[in-house]
Amino acid sequence: MRMGFIDKVCGKFGLVDPEEEALNKELAELEKKEKEEERELARERERAEREQAREREREREQYMRDRRSEGYGGRDGGEAAVPHNVVNFQNAASARDAAAVTSYKMKVVVIEPKSFDDAQQVANCLREKRPVVINFEKTDSEAAKRIIDFISGTTYALNGEIKKVGDKVFLCAPSNVNVSYTEEEKKNTADMPWLKR
Numbered sequence: 001m002r003m004g005f006i007d008k009v010c011g012k013f014g015l016v017d018p019e020e021e022a023l024n025k026e027l028a029e030l031e032k033k034e035k036e037e038e039r040e041l042a043r044e045r046e047r048a049e050r051e052q053a054r055e056r057e058r059e060r061e062q063y064m065r066d067r068r069s070e071g072y073g074g075r076d077g078g079e080a081a082v083p084h085n086v087v088n089f090q091n092a093a094s095a096r097d098a099a100a101v102t103s104y105k106m107k108v109v110v111i112e113p114k115s116f117d118d119a120q121q122v123a124n125c126l127r128e129k130r131p132v133v134i135n136f137e138k139t140d141s142e143a144a145k146r147i148i149d150f151i152s153g154t155t156y157a158l159n160g161e162i163k164k165v166g167d168k169v170f171l172c173a174p175s176n177v178n179v180s181y182t183e184e185e186k187k188n189t190a191d192m193p194w195l196k197r
Helices: 005-012 018-069 089-103 116-127 141-157 183-190
Strands: 109-111 132-135 161-166 169-173
Touching: 109 116, 116 132, 116 141, 116 169, 141 161, 141 169
Parallel strands: 109 132
Antiparallel strands: 132 169, 161 169
């Protein structure tokens, strides 16, 4: 706080209230501290921003090193170098599939359809990449034929498999599920012609 000319003259002649003068000094000190704190905060912000920029640069450099070690991009990327904006789908898919297999428990859905309307539920499960076991033991034979036709088309369209695993019991497997038989079951293909490959 600045003192005006009149305040200085009054101060010289002792016409200023000592309490007011103490308050003015206190206010001046508070303003000084406030300005210093603002400067310190600004310095802290600048330091934090510089540190974030350094961290982003380190992450970018690590990413580029990883990409080069995988054979992507760069002049020193090795014999398999490709442009930065090209994705190797086989590597990405195999890494994704490997991670998915280790961290994902497959749930098999068992459905006993009563009518053709239940076929939609099977199709939805297949679309969501969940295998389905369909038990037709309590289903009308005409409805079962229609459901099998519908599900066969759905399974084919989704690149899946449909297998008969028992009398009136079928397994519908989406494309992410492999269905295999043991050697003993392969020997029985003469008894069960639907197991032919």
